[in-house]
Amino acid sequence: MLSKITSFLTILILFACQQESYETQPQLDVNYEKFVLENGLNVIFHIDKSDPVVAVSITAHVGSAREKEGRTGFAHLFEHLLFLESENLGKGGLDQMSARIGGSGANGSTNRDRTNYYQTVPKNALEKMIWAEADKLGWFINTVTDPVLAKEKQVVKNEKRQRVDNQPYGHVYYVANKNLYPSSHPYNWQVIGSLEDLQNATLNDVKEFYNKWYTPNNVTLVISGDFDTNQAKACVKKYFDEIPAGAAIDPITPMPAQLDSTVKVYHEDNFANLPDLTMIWPTVEVYHPDSYPLAYLAQYLSQGKSAPLYQVLVEDKNLTSDVRMYDYNAELAGEMYLNVRAFDQVDLDSILNAIKTGLARFESDGISDQDLLRIKAQQEAEFYRGISSVVAKSFNLAQYNIFANDPGFITKDLEQVLQVSKADIMRVYEKYIKGKPFVAASFVPKGQLSLALENSKQAEVVEETITQGAEEEFDASIVAEYEKTPSSFDRSQEPPYGADPSVSPPQVWEVQLTNGLSIYGIENNEVPIVDFNLVIAGGQTLESTDKLGVSNLVAGMMTKGTQYKTPQQLEQAIEQIGATIDIYAEKENIRISGTALAKNFSQTIALVEEILVSPRWDEKELALFKNEVSSWIQQDAASPGRVAQNTFDSLLYGAEHILSNNLLGTIESIDKLTMSDLKSYYQKVSPSITRMHIVGAINQTAVMKATESLTNTWASKQVTLPNLPGQKRPEDAQLYFYDFPNAKQSHLRIGYPAISSVDSDYYPATVMNYILGGAGFASRLTQELREAKGYTYRVWSYFAGGIDNGPFVIGSSVRTNVTLESVQLIKQILNEYGATYSNNDLETTQSSLIKGNARAFETARAKLLMLENISTYNWPVNYITDQEAVIRNMTIEQIQGLANNYLNSDQMIWLVVGDAKTQLPRLSALGFGEPILIN
Structure with missing residues (x-):
């Protein structure tokens, strides 16, 4: 949950300006309203009616810089705790409510100087969110118990292992700040803290921290989106007014680092x-x-x-x-x-x-x-x-309010x-x-x-020693006993929904050029930006085993100059008009992805055209790029997460299947590839197998004019896409182990080749998976492995889909010394899922997925994904409506049937990437025979 919010790059506002010169100050119309409650709570409203959603964020002016010595990481630990429960939300807190109301998933972040909590919800759930956020600020602290604290310590320690201790170069910032700042400086330590300090945190520390920093006079509430300001103001006053102000907090003055010598x-x-x-x-x-x-x-x-x-x-x-x-x-x-x-x-x-x-x-x-x-x-x-979503807008209004004293x-x-x-x-x-x-x-x-x-x-770096059974036992399910905090009205009643928002898919247009290029578009005038991509079928599937990595090299070389521009000239031409053009290979595609200022769209597409039809094929650039790719491959081999994914692919597809290989190739294969190999592959880059998607402040007429030249310059070629062999799920489960000596966590990948996105069972299976591992914090895997046991920071499951049979995958990284316990628990959850799936599970799934469609088209990225689904799978424009019908008509019996068919733990590949000397011998107890050591 750590993140870094920078200044102007994610700024939020509505304004209209056409800048004649960079030396002329643009006239900005900042659309916000600010007021302050008597208890000191800063409240900011921002209206954006482009989508029927609203973002609610709470930002406390406290981060790691306000911590005590010996309690580093406490601000971030506290961020975790605030999600778990409050007196009137009950167990599960915002996470459970988010799943019911169709929210984006409650989340938060901590940095050196502030902690924020945020979520985007359908507009009819605004009062529920105001009620919930007020409960966190005024009715939270009694619900924290020693077992809850013990569990969350383990979660945060797992996050530290995942982000820092188990990563190459993970300790760089720790070393930098320890040597840049003296021990007395609050930037001397890391936001996530140390494992020892986290373990030493006490319940009294939690209460002291909450009472000092989580007071209305140290908090900014931002509401951004489509809402009525009068109604919202009345709700804010109703739910927040009676929370008492805290003691005045002294401001901190800047403390720049001072170095006497290198x-x-x-x-x-x-x-x-x-x-x-x-x-x-x-x-x-x-x-x-x-x-x-x-x-x-x-x-x-x-x-x-x-x-x-x-x-x-x-x-x-x-x-x-x-x-x-x-x-x-x-x-x-x-x-x-x-x-x-x-x-x-x-x-x-x-x-x-x-x-x-x-x-x-x-x-x-x-x-x-x-x-x-x-x-x-x-x-x-x-x-x-940086201003395309309401939640980004809320971030920055709070940022300016707190650190510049002016939204x-x-x-x-x-x-x-x-x-x-x-x-x-x-x-x-x-x-x-x-x-x-x-x-x-x-x-x-x-x-x-x-x-x-x-x-x-x-450098002084503290390395954790792996010790079996080192962590304390706890039972986080114990309900806290306390005298409820008084209120002037009954806060235990969750507010009702407002009127259901009207949700309709954006208007889509579609054309096909005479050279076979299909173009799909959505006009969207929220900001003067156009997002686009070209998806060229093939990718790694068009490689042969003796030319591994060639699709990635071709994609990379296409931005290394053209016949008319040197690499430097091409780069400058793109940047001079404020555009981006990125090209990269995928398993099944080569993707050209870009953005343009609307006024410069035609110039941007002209550069894309030049890249497509006139590649430079510069031998010097190829040598440089091959060195770069070889470096990536070496770095992949040092990352437990990348090793897990690459190894899992090889097990899923089998040695003879092209998709079993690393998309980058191998160092040996990259070294052997020549420019002739790249040019040969390039002959398969054709408009006949390409789909273009465009979203932004541009209409169909302007797009057709900008792409008109492509019809003549980009000639169609006949390309036969391979008919890849279908992969079947294993008849029996098999457990594999990849040794990563001294790993602080074990990376897990569990699954099998499943179904494609055009299979009639695909979307129903996705609905079935929601409660298992698709619902974020509300999913069973998260509730059991993270919230109940503290084994992991994150766990997920999904059906990958795709044109061919994409896999079903469960993934996580768990504390090394509970590797066996984690896979045993996952196996148990899979085996019991169908039989224990309840009416409440179904109601939560239906409510969340249907109500969440209010957010389905909010961002340009979401609209591009919609267009890709339509073009790739030949789905109708209103496929969201068809999917809603599937959700509404789903029964528990259907869920159970799908679970029995697709969640058989005895027919899955089980992969563990971790420390073999401490964990491999224990895994035979999983019941799938002796694990096979891969390396």
């Missing part, structure tokens, strides 16, 4: 396969005037073909495939990060020397007017792309973004980077310490 540290990473260097310079807090040119500086130095650091490290010296640089600004301080993951066996001192060369090149050449305008065009486009700060924020000059960029470079001390963290594979920077000292 600090070099190293860490031998148990999971890393490649050496990695991260450099960190102290910078400024959020909204500081210098933060804007620092963002430009980071982008110019590192991103793209014209970036000095990219030119030196990637193209000139071939030390890496990528350079990342970014400025992170928080309430008290900021940090500039520069990260380079080097190729195998590259000494990080050579990386540092190359960085110095790149910076010297920037000092000499500066930044051109063209590059400055290019970056500003990207900023404008990113701005529009309408957007005007000043955007002004400062667009008024950055070349002089500003050079000024902040000289002030914060040039010749200034920094922290340099060298992360190297085990046994390769010689690759770390010279004169580095060992």
